[in-house]
Amino acid sequence: MAVMELKSIPMDEVLRYLGAAGKDPGPLLPLAESCCRELLAAARPRWTWRAFACEETPEGLRLSCGLLLPGKDLARHLLGCREAVLMAATLSQGVDALLRRTQLSDLSRSLVLESCATAAIEEVCDRGEAVIRESYPDRSLTSRYSPGYGDLPVTLQGEFLALLDAPRRLGLCATESSILTPRKSVTAVIGIREPGAEAPPQKRGCESCSLRESCQYRRAGTTCQPKL
């Protein structure tokens, strides 16, 4: 665990974050490719996870370590789960420094780098999630659910990270305003269903997208995936 080697970033995801999903990216493509290379050189992805027993209470989901994950939405997402994995991942501070530098020298490029970084941290989470899934070969797992989604408060971040010892192990902290720092970082809960428990219908929609708050598609009243 801890350091993860990342050698590529899915280009279609980068283009999607840039608003070019399903369109001809034109000169954007070589720019995005060069930004991906620069981003990968600056990133040092780290991640960690830990499983806890959990139970549903009237206030929300309570983990065996004592942490309450308040609200109804996560409990609904984890229906049929008696175990939950907390995970945290970060691209690390080198990316923050790269973005700071590039914002000064070339704002346009920094926009593309932002999209590369968002795609990269999602990729890190996907790979981490795959490792977790391998640890539970005969169980079905829910998709990732992060503080700030639905009614799960984002103010949980500090306690969430402390439980994973993320400040020491990953250099990942939260500010007083519960912003994750380094900025390109993710925390998430994954439910582990009891054997035989039926999976409620789930889709990967805006609700559980980390860009939901800044999404240009959503603001325009559409989504990036027409089928949703």
Place this chain on the structure above:
Amino acid sequence: MMDFRSLLQKEKFILLDGAMGTMLQAKGMPMGVLPETLNLTDPGWLLDIHRQYLEAGAQVIYANTFGANPYKAGDCGYSCEELVAAGVRLAKEAAGGKALAALDIGPLGQLLEPTGTLSFEDAYGAFARVVRAGAAAGADLIVIETMTDLGETRAALLAAKENSSLPVMVTMTFEENGRTFTGCSVPAMALTLTGLSADAIGINCSLGPGELLPLVEELRRWTGLPLVAKPNAGLPEPGTSRYDVSPDAFAAAMVRLAELGVQVLGGCCGTTPAYIAALREALEPVPFVREQFPVPPAVCGPSRVVTLDRVRVIGERINPTGKKRFKEALKNRELDFVLAQGLEQAAAGADILDVNVGLPEIDEKEMMVRVVKALQGVVELPLQVDSSSPAVLEAALRVCHGKAIVNSVNGNRETLEKVLPIVKKYGAAVVGLTLDHRGILKTAGERLEIARTILEAALSYGIPREDVCIDCLTLTASAEQDTVLETLKAVRMVREELGCPTVLGVSNISFGLPGREIINPAFLTLALGAGLTLPILNPNSAAMMGAVRAWNLLSGVDKDSREFVARYGQGAPSAPAPASSRPAVELDYAVEHGLRTEAAALTKALLETMAPMEIVDQKLIPPLDRAGVSFEKGEIFLPQLIQCAGAAQAAFEVIKERLAGESGGTVSKGKIVLATVQGDIHDIGKNIVKILLENYGYTVLDLGKDVPPQAVADAVRQSGAPLVGLSALMTTTLGSMERTIALLRAEGLPCRVMVGGAVLTPEYAAKIGADWYARDAKESVDIAKGVFTP
């Protein structure tokens, strides 16, 4: 029991304890509990753990105060002072006078600016509280450990030294690549903490003792201080978090570190009294040998060390002297302009950046601190802080996270007595100007004598010879032609007789003469030949950098001409076309296609025949409007729109530079204050709004990110701006936005407010009293047009 400093002086190993967290978990500490609260709820556990380590042989035990700071204590029910005092008292009680009790200080749990929002000053304040509480409770020494940010480490060390007289040991945590999470390197840590006069430094946590070996090898070459190693019991096994090295294997690996000269040894995560007992036994037959290596002369930023064993270029561009546009930028607090100068020089090959922001109209100290902090967030290079005011120099050194150079002292007794103690306290190098109350003396011999006075004074304060950089002073050839060769002679004499590094502000030689670009490289080459090691020059000048590179080749420093060939040989990156040649396109084409260099060159040419405002209205705005339409139609994407904006901005910069040279001229359509609200650090949206507003001719006062409400109100009052733009990207920072607007209203400022940001809605904007909700950057321009239309 002997005190810690005396123990260090003895030629013997000092044994520390092992892990605290591991032991507390074994005792059944509940998860999610702040371990330091156990000092008050379960003191018996702590006494027992301490005693086990003492029995194992520990001579120094760490009190259970690692996380007892105001940020981590939060709402645990106890103040950080209560937790610290209880922890130190328990360690003292257990030690019973037979061992030393250390106040243990860990990271605050939040990242410092600029990645996080915690300021250096607040971090210092938090550490100072911990230090005072620990010293009052009777700690024998202070340990600062598991640090990853050199800035935070400096805050803790300064707090320890300024709020107690206790010995301080500092250890940081590295990964196998020899870097901390924040990119701090082992040599940078060693240079910086040695300079700040820690009592012992080293490495803890991180890795197992075996993996620490190469890091310790490197560490000992960069410091003369006693060394510390407190590694983990190997690496954690995936899934279980158990560590993979047994007590005996741990002890055996530690012996190898001891043989490298590590004097202070213990264990971190995963180690127990069994590890410490094994370590004590293993060390018994090992003689302690203190081997001193000559530390290379060097300066550094947190992640970049620059050795002074060859010619190094100090970039001179961050300095308002004789630069109207730079002065303007300082007055308007355009931090980005200043930072861009730093980035440009770094890209051009500068090794060190001089930072001078002295201007009569501004608060130099406040500006210096802002610039130093921001600059080290974007460039890795070591800094040379440049001011005539000792107070400004000290303020700069305080926030400069590395080993800096102070520019400057001179032969005046009074200056030496004021500035050298500051240089020593912060472990900096210093530039000594060879002048004194008599002014600049003509002959080389006289200047050498002043250099000798400066060097002797520095040595008397404990500043080493290699950190005293002598400036023999370049006088202008036009006014004092006969002194040029004397200056070169003085450089040679200083090198030969004093052995100090030498500094010269090279470009001054040609002041008042035509053809400066001919004279400067010629003088530079002569000076390098005479022994100049630290030329201060404009690294953006290809001829000057070429002269330095040629010197490196000719003097044999650039072995086999490798660096030179890589720079100038076939396949080397080709130099950009000179900006003076007029491109074959029109300005509006250049803007529409995002061609920045061309846009700047074309604007320069157009200014010969067109009025600035005409250029803005006829040549810049129409292509921007067209790009805006293409963007809205989905024909181009946001980065391309911003590329156009960047080209227009380059054109604006040329116009501004021209107008700064004339008096009273402006193309500004009005002033707008922009800020990302307090607590929020997502500022790319605000920066997009800024560039578009600037494109349309508005003067933007950009206050940056994480801006307190009062700072917004003050800026509005001082500037009289009738429009304020605020951004927030998080639901948790919308409250800051509301407070900022409330303050603007409460102070009765006649401004209107537009707000934007992903989580905002028009309804929420109205609710918190904003005048407008701006959906995107384009809309903020429309709002501005409405406000500023007569």
